[in-house]
Amino acid sequence: MSQRKSTKPRMIDIAERVGVSKGAVASVLSNVGKNVIRVSEAKRAEILRVAREMNYVPNITARALAGKSGMKIGVLIDSHAPRCTYRILWSIEETAVKAGYRLMIGQAHDDPQSLFDCYDNFMRHGIDGVICLAHEYSGHEEEVRACFQDKKNLVFHDPTEWEAPCVKIDRETGMMQAMRHLQETGRQRIGLWLPRNSNCYSYRQRIAGYRKSNQGEEFLCHGLPLRCCIDEIRDKKLDAVIASNDSEAAQLARELMRRGIRVPEDVALIGHDNDDFSEFYYPSLSTIDQNDEAAGRKFFELLMEQLKGNTPQENYTFHTKLIIRESSSRKMNKEASE
Template identity: 35%
Template sequence: MAKNGKRVRQIDVANALGVHQTLVSAVLSGNFNNSTVRVSRDKVDEILNAAKKMGYKPNRAAYELRGGKSSVIGILMPAPSLSFISERQMRLIVLEQIANQRGYRMMIGHIQNPDIAENYVDDFISRSVEGVLCLQHELQGDKNSIVKSLSRIENVVYLGLPAGVEDAHCVTMDHCDGIIQAVHYLASKGRKRIALALAGKKFRPMIERMEGYKLGLANERMAFDPELIWVGPEKVVPQPEYMRSIYKKLVSEKKADAVIASNDDWAIMLMKHLHSRSIRVPEDVAVIGYDNLRVSAMTTPSLTTIDGREEAVGSKMINMLLDLIDKGSVDQKVVTVKPKLIPRESA
């Protein structure tokens, strides 16, 4: 639900203008032409402008109770086979299952830009949602707009700690520890030139992986060489030209004998590129991915990877939110999930 004092009601607009709520209701519902209340065009404009300035949004829940159109459709679909779903899909399945078990239904919004996020938050508030799970609170070039929009909702749990929100409820993934595990594993296998390939360096997961890489090397008493780091574009699908660039800088020029890739997609494409150059994995270059996608166990060689434990993340997020809603508080505001290295054939 919206935070106390945050949701602007029709009565608030009426009080601000010194008019009766019936008049405001007729104008904001668009029924003033059919209403028994006589209202001038100037008064209509005054009410509409005041409502917009005050941030008034229609209460969809109340409208639907009066028999109005809900503008919501339902979708029923078969449960996906566990053999063909990603870890992120598993997180969503866990969220839905636990919410259902505790008597809740979910509304889902896919955000590509701040305006879409703002529209979804408006819709959530108008439908009196009890709380929101925010799985992405940073957009490229914009780190604050989504968090600002969600400040109007009382119960919010974030995936990762949002910048500038000191008392946020969140579940974090320890990306730093995941890379520390990977470096330790590679060092234990005798690798001396361990490289890191990142998809960008601005977002928190990539920043934490860089920190983990440096700490992991220090733990193994290995020198940090910035030339063994490749940084690509922010959050893009891996492309062949990126694999050529990774190979050229890290393997050909800097003689890396192991590469920790940004995720499993990047790792699998890198293995394919190395194979095309007759470079053996793991004999010549070991490769480690991140995410533990289902396909990572099906590659040749099978991919050593870091499991972010998405199912555990989803479970902790939804239970934290529902405890906030049902009990008003939780024992821990910040819960951290440790990843797990999955050794396979590629390293």
């Protein structure tokens, strides 16, 4: 009985169709010999197109056994992370795919051991390197350090307790811009609402920016639910509030207006993260943008530098910026409104 011939496309099949050597195809699809074999951009594009048309799938297991890159990276993320963190993940994936890499995702929440197990699983699957978007676990700092401190090919989101390559988001700058904007539009009693009772790095940065810029009495609504925040606004006669994210700013705006408190005439609001809906909410929400897409590209770039054997700079900082919309527009005085 004749043996059925495999129809799985090989590199040599792609090479014959394009009219180049197998080495040229390997250089484009697997980064093998890329420093020796030069391939023009036109040929590179043609090789990638033909590979897609032929549904070529690289043999990852064979590459790993041969000690070559599996062209896979892992990303560790908190399953309850805010939308902005998932936008960073999206940008990492988009950048990785363009470079020929695939992603494995490991998720955990409030359980550092689950995070460590995800990392170990990555290693068993021949992952080349890891981007860690979740490493802050209050009370477990030493465990996190013990797991990750001596590991190679790792990039972290925000600084760690030890020296390690990271992409840092400077939220303090955006907070100071928001405070200055509110003060310039006549607001004097400005509150900062951080509903979760957390001491995370992100919250510490925002509180620092608020306190550096505040020129009057401090109104820090830390760990308060929405109802209590509304009571604080009413009882202390706040005329502006900066919320921890856009979703909570929208909830606050709705509840204020339901109680007859106008936004922005009576209370100005500023959110955080520049979520897609914030521009189309009514009133449109002023917000602080974290440059998530550029940050995602930088995460991948720093990891690639390590995989090439280079020593990347320890920290790369992205500065946040204020986006001004209707919810914090200039305060109306009584004469103008009348």
